[in-house]
Amino acid sequence: MTQDELKALVGQAALAYVVPGSIVGVGTGSTVNCFIDALATMKDQIAGAVSSSIKSTERLKAHGIPVLDSNEVTAIPVYIDGADEIDHHGYMVKGGGAALTREKIVADLAERFICIADESKLVDVMGAFPLPVEVIPMAASQVIRRFASQYGGQASIRAGVTTDNGNVIVDVRGLQISDPLAMENEVNQWPGVVTVGIFGHHKARVCLLGTSQGVRTLNF
Numbered sequence: 001m002t003q004d005e006l007k008a009l010v011g012q013a014a015l016a017y018v019v020p021g022s023i024v025g026v027g028t029g030s031t032v033n034c035f036i037d038a039l040a041t042m043k044d045q046i047a048g049a050v051s052s053s054i055k056s057t058e059r060l061k062a063h064g065i066p067v068l069d070s071n072e073v074t075a076i077p078v079y080i081d082g083a084d085e086i087d088h089h090g091y092m093v094k095g096g097g098a099a100l101t102r103e104k105i106v107a108d109l110a111e112r113f114i115c116i117a118d119e120s121k122l123v124d125v126m127g128a129f130p131l132p133v134e135v136i137p138m139a140a141s142q143v144i145r146r147f148a149s150q151y152g153g154q155a156s157i158r159a160g161v162t163t164d165n166g167n168v169i170v171d172v173r174g175l176q177i178s179d180p181l182a183m184e185n186e187v188n189q190w191p192g193v194v195t196v197g198i199f200g201h202h203k204a205r206v207c208l209l210g211t212s213q214g215v216r217t218l219n220f
């Protein structure tokens, strides 16, 4: 199976986690696009969606799925999103699509994070994928220097990208994220960091992993 077929497979499989009558938290990315297209087939059975990006909002609305403002919602049963990397504890690196802050905000509203990913995303130790960090532009150089001095990481601003919140993304290469919670806590304290793309405190509870043998379900 191709990577696109695996994404379609897990996008479809995630429908089983949608609670009828509820509001669904929706992430961002090519795997989530498959989920949104699948969700359209049961749009009459849900109360709407809370979206993590302008792109996902547009896709949801194009399918006629109502999108609610996150401030109007107090809790949702599930948040369904992809990942750039996921480890064997359910910790993730996210933000390849630059939507990490809004993704974490919607994930925070949810009882359970359901990760959908193809098998290439499952890793023993995260860090091979450059770690995205959303940063207020005037802090970017200082954040880049801190990654070098504290973690030996090589960071750079993602060219041509402005987040939905008007900020820049700093991508950090050369990390070994052996303690995701500690790194998330530390980096999120640096002035100008909006959020780091480590999802440790908002880890996945379930991962639907697309493999050539079918969907493998990991529970964390």
Ligand SMILES: O=C(CO)[C@H](O)[C@H](O)COP(=O)(O)O
Residues within 6 Å of the ligand: 027, 028, 029, 030, 031, 032, 081, 082, 083, 084, 093, 094, 095, 096, 097, 098, 099, 100, 103
């Ligand atoms: O974090 C994300 C966007 O900010 C995505 O979930 C992540 O980049 C995975 O994307 P894809 O499903 O396209 O591989």
